[in-house]
Amino acid sequence: MRYLIHKSQTAEIPARQSYLYDIFHLYFLPGNPEGSFIPLIPVGEIGPDILFITGHNDQVVGHLSSYFRTISEKRIAITSCFGGSFEPWAIKKKVYVAKSASPLCVLRKGEAFGFGFPISDAELNFYNADGDFETKLKTAYELLRGAKNETRLA
Numbered sequence: 403m404r405y406l407i408h409k410s411q412t413a414e415i416p417a418r419q420s421y422l423y424d425i426f427h428l429y430f431l432p433g434n435p436e437g438s439f440i441p442l443i444p445v446g447e448i449g450p451d452i453l454f455i456t457g458h459n460d461q462v463v464g465h466l467s468s469y470f471r472t473i474s475e476k477r478i479a480i481t482s483c484f485g486g487s488f489e490p491w492a493i494k495k496k497v498y499v500a501k502s503a504s505p506l507c508v509l510r511k512g513e514a515f516g517f518g519f520p521i522s523d524a525e526l527n528f529y530n531a532d533g534d535f536e537t538k539l540k541t542a543y544e545l546l547r548g549a550k551n552e553t554r555l556a
Contacts, residue, residue, distance in 0.1 A: 417518030
């Protein structure tokens with residue numbers, strides 16, 4: 403498991419580490435940059451086989467375009483606007499995108515919810531959902547169609 407944030411979000415790292423600790427009960431440390439993203443990597447236990455990536459649509463698309471072949475995780479959960487634009491990658495991996503009533507992934511003032519970073523509804527829903535990891539994931543993110551059709555997987 404890794405959690406990627408764009409380098410423009412560097413100031414959010416301590417707050418996101420707290421957020422991740424609350425959810426997974428694991429400490430996350432920054433790793434070596436991967437392009438313009440900084441990975442937060444759990445210490446000790448690895449956690450579920452998933453890559454979380456958060457950032458503006460163009461940033462996430464750029465990262466996936468450049469690094470998709472090197473992503474070892476079988477699942478990717480994306481917190482970004484225009485979730486449908488990630489369909490091309492859902493053919494090779496299970497790609498989840500933030501659930502949203504609109505194509506935009508609205509960010510709320512995190513301080514109002516006790517977080518030190520702007521937070522999306524998907525991140526709030528993931529944090530607040532009851533149940534195991536899979537239940538939390540399905541509460542906050544939706545699986546893109548390409549990953550549902552197993553015959554399309556290479």
